[in-house]
Amino acid sequence: MREILYAGFGGQGVLTSGLVMSQVAVFKGQKATWMPSYGSAMRGGTANCTVKYGNDTIYNPGQEEPDLLLAMNGPSYQAFAGMVKLGGIIVINSDIISGELDVREDITLHRVACSTLANEIDQPRGANIIMAAAVIKLLNDFSLEDGIHGMNDMFEKKGKQKFEAGNTKSFECGYNAV
Amino acid sequence: MESINLKSERCKQCELCFAHCPSDAISFSNELNKAGFNFACVDEEKCIRCGICYTMCPDGVYAIAINPQAKGEQ
Amino acid sequence: MADMIKGNVAIAEAAVRAGVQFYAGYPITPSTEIMEYLSGRLPELGRSFVQAESEVSGINMVMGAAACGFRALTASSGPGISLKQEGISCISDEELACVVINVVRYGNGLGTLYSSQCDYFRETRGGGNGDYRCIVLTPESIQEAVDLMAPAFELAEKYRIVTVFMTEGALGQMMEPCVLPDFIEPERHSWALNGKYTYKKIGIFDRNSMTEAVALNEKHALIKENEQRWESGHVEDADYVFVAYGLPGRSVKGAVKELRKEGHKVGFIRPITTWPFPENGFKEVNQNVKGFITVEASATGQLVDDVALTAKRVFRERNVPAWSLCCVYGVPSLKFTKDGFARIMNNELKEAY
Amino acid sequence: MAKERKVPALIDNPMSFCAGCGHGIVIRLVAECIEELNQQDNIIFPIGVGCSSLLGGGMVADRLHCPHGRAASVATGMKRVTPDTTIITYQGDGDAYNIGISESLNAAYRNENITVITINNTNFGMTGGQMSWTSLPDQKTTTSPKGRDSGATGLPFRFPEMVAGQFDVAYAARGTVTSPKNVNKLKKYIKNGLEAQINGEGYSIIEVLSPCPTNWGLNPVKAMEQIEEQLIPYYPLGVFKNRKEKQDA
Structure with a gap:
């Protein structure tokens, strides 16, 4: 079973990044859960969600020990980097988290300048999709095609199919960025 | 002919009928009803069947019937 | 293949499918999405939704709808359910059937927004004044929650009792796939108020509490015997x-x-x-x-x-x-x-x- | 030519109100209107807590004893699921205006299609005559033994005028039971309120100034005089919001 923690400022789209991950897993017939921090945390401060997926029963949908942390801002990195599983992965938004970082030796750190990339491909709101794709690539459980199909299926069911081309472009960009 | 009928057992002797009767037809019995009140009585000769007692009674004591047979039976 | 769905939304849709005809309530985190969802969904189906001015009013509206024999629902969290206790006690006393959802949040008084199980005592002991109990259902997953919604009403109606559907903030807010139950069209209860005086029970005066207490104990004993899950x-x-x-x-x-x-x-x-x-x-x-x-x-x-x-x-x-x-x-x-x-x-x- | 006068079957039972209490007259008027509008098999009474509760014991109609003050909310739930049933709340001033002011105002605010009958006797009758929000300035009650001090406890308010002035309601009126003339006028108000509901015009309220001889310490006839002399000057009788069709006519 995989556990991923998506964290950032409210409004950065981390909850959607996590939802894309969970929906891709479900699309491929796996079990998945998505659990957010909620309430006052949704309006301003930090937002985070834990996604778990796999073929076995998910007993606890809550956070335990993430295999991967996506940190979209500095406070999220500071708060959660220590919780990542031994030998785990951390992906940071290097547009916001810059300079020297205190990184655990067992961790593989990936820097993705998601906002810069989003602007380069003319998808200014696509940073979170770029990150969702980067996470899917790094965990190596689903192919690029599975990821795109799962994501597009999700947005279509929400009635947001008009963004499909843009989302696909962002996803491909993120998948190739790591 | 109209008749005036009373359910005396319901009377609580509040005297609102008595106070508003235009023809002084109402008096109170010396006997007590089951609830312990000196219940209202109507002098049928004086009564003009105007229905004001019915209007002012909070306890449903009075009824005016347009029923000659019933009158005959009384 | 089922899709990811939020707990509160799945619960609300399951209630619609269980035949809920009336919802009244007041927003409170972390149960609010139930109300938000139903505010659009119920009128769409020609059913009723009222945003009540308070939790107190909301449960009393539910009492009115339940008295008329329809499936009625309200949802809230911790302190909101405290305010509803007067109504829940009265609904229990009148032996009406309804479902009250508590998406439990942590804390005393106003509490916090964290997910919790701190309302266990209140829900399992009745909660308000008096001698009554509510049937309390406690699902572990979104799937179990949606599967328990129709039984929640069936139990409430079978015993003419309040069913408290006690879930947790985390379950209301999380997402996971679930298969939603089929639509059912419940019949209006035969004992409902219908304007024709078929329901003979009366208020606090002219009642025999001794006889009623015996009957209530028998009912509780029957529920204990038959409905443990x-x-x-x-x-x-x-x-x-x-x-x-x-x-x-x-x-x-x-x-x-x-x-x-x-x-x-x-x-x-x-x-x-x-x-x-x-x-x-x-x-x-x-x-x-x-x-x-x-x-x-x-x-x-x-x-x-x-x-x-x-x-x-x-x-x-x-x-x-x-x-x-x-x-x-x-x-x-x-x-x-x-x-x-x-x-x-x-x-x-x-x-x- | 005399008219036939008969207590409607709906309430033709002994009621346990005190001697000279106005409730009995009001209930009879409501029942008469229900019969005249042919609603006797289509009616539910959400009943308040207080002396109004005693209606439950004698009435042969669907009724529900509501939590104290909440009748307007219970009525809302009933009306929303059975819009063709006539729903009448029957409450006292303590129930509707003190503990239930929120529910009462909000039902009016929504213009809920129900009829509210409030018996205003300027005190809490059932619990033994405590001060109500409608008690007059200087009125002696068991919780204002030296007379109501309005500076400390507020001034009595006029609910029908309030909702008529502020909210989009269908009908608001105040009547009383002090004389045959006033009783007949009150019946017209009640009938208008019920017709408004049956026609789907919205919220209607009829407040009734009613005597409480027991707690006022007066005999029933004197209690009626007290209404004429002291209550009516503060609580004027009349229609404060008339039905649209009546205004047009």
Whole structure:
């Protein structure tokens, strides 16, 4: 079973990044859960969600020990980097988290300048999709095609199919960025 | 002919009928009803069947019937 | 293939499919999405939704709709349910049927927004003034929650009682796939107020409380006998049996699986009804069991009281100790349960009873 | 020519109100209107807590004893699921205006299609005559033994005028039971309120100034005089919001 923690400022789209991950897993017939921090945390401060997926029963949908942390801002990195599983992965938004970082030796750190990339491909709101794709690539459980199909299926069911081309472009960009 | 009928057992002797009767037809019995009140009585000769007692009674004591047979039976 | 769906939204849609004709309530985190969803969905189906001016008013509107024989629902959280107790007590007294959802949040008074199980005592004891109980259903997953919605109403109507659908903030806010139940079209209750004076019960005067108390006790006894629901595993040979409901109950099943692999003879009982408490589940437990351990999201330990009382009834000849692992709020991790178990084995944690 | 006068079957039972209490007259008027509008098999009464509760004991109609003050909310739930049933709340001033002011105002605010009958006797009758929000300045009650001090406890308010002035309601009126003339006028108000509901015009309220001889310490006839002399000057009788069709006519 995989556990991923998506964290950032409210409004950065981390909850959607996590939802894309969970929906891709479900699309491929796996079990998945998505659990957010909620309430006052949704309006301003930090937002985070834990996604778990796999073929076995998910007993606890809550956070335990993430295999991967996506940190979209500095406070999220500071708060959660220590919780990542031994030998785990951390992906940071290097547009916001810059300079020297205190990184655990067992961790593989990936820097993705998601906002810069989003602007380069003319998808200014696509940073979170770029990150969702980067996470899917790094965990190596689903192919690029599975990821795109799962994501597009999700947005279509929400009635947001008009963004499909843009989302696909962002996803491909993120998948190739790591 | 109209008749005036009373359910005396319901009377609580509040005297609102008595106070508003235009023809002084109402008096109170010396006997007590089951609830312990000196219940209202109507002098049928004086009564003009105007229905004001019915209007002012909070306890449903009075009824005016347009029923000659019933009158005959009384 | 089912898609990811939010707990509160799935619960609300399940209520629609169970035939809910009327909803009234007041928004409060973390239950609000139920109300938001129904505000659009019910009118779309020609049913009624009222945003009430208060929690108090909301439950009384539910009382009115329930009295007229329709499936009526309200939802709230911690302090909101406190305000509804007057109405819940009156609905119970009038023997009307309705469902009240409590998406439990942590804390006393206004509390906080964290997920919790701290309302256990209130919900399982009736909650308001008087001598009544509510049937309390406690799902462990979104799937179980949607599957329990129609039974929640069926139980309420079968016994003319309030069913409290007690879930947790985390379950309301999380997402996972579920298969939604089919639509049902319930009939208006035969005992409903219909304007034609077919319902003869009257108010507090001219009533015989003695007779009614006897009838109420008989009803409660019948519910206890017939309606206990639980899930259990590995209890026949267990030295220690974990007891937990809701999301902690689900998490504990994972911890039991791992502890078993590590050679510990542990089992679990997961109450699905916390009232009536699943005493029958305890009768299946190994006669030589060494203890019960609750895992619960409250600071003080509440479920442990029912576990200890039930152990006393089932194991009459000896005192089986009961421990409580309290995680205050949230969902206890598998590690939390396993660490707690280790502390109990090392005599580092005193039993509650 | 005399008219036939008969207590409607709906309430033709002994009621346990005190001697000279106005409730009995109001209930009879409501029942007469229900019969005249042919609603006797289509009616539910959400009943308040207080002396109004005693209606439950004698009435032969669907009724529900509501939590104290909440009748307007219970009525809302009833009306929303059975819009063709006539729903009448029957409450006292303590129930509707003190503990239930929120529910009462909000039902009016929503223009809920129900009829509210409030018996205003300027005190809490059932519990023995405590001060109500409608008690007059200087009125002696068991919780204002030296007379109501309006500076400390507020001034009595006029609910029908309030909702008529502030909210989009269908009909608001105040009547009393002090004389045959006033009783007949009150019946017209009640009938208008019920017709408004039956026609789907919205919220209607009829407040009734009613005597409480027991707690006022007066005989029933004197209690009626007290209404004429002291209550009516503060609580004027009349229609404060008339039905649209009536205004057009």
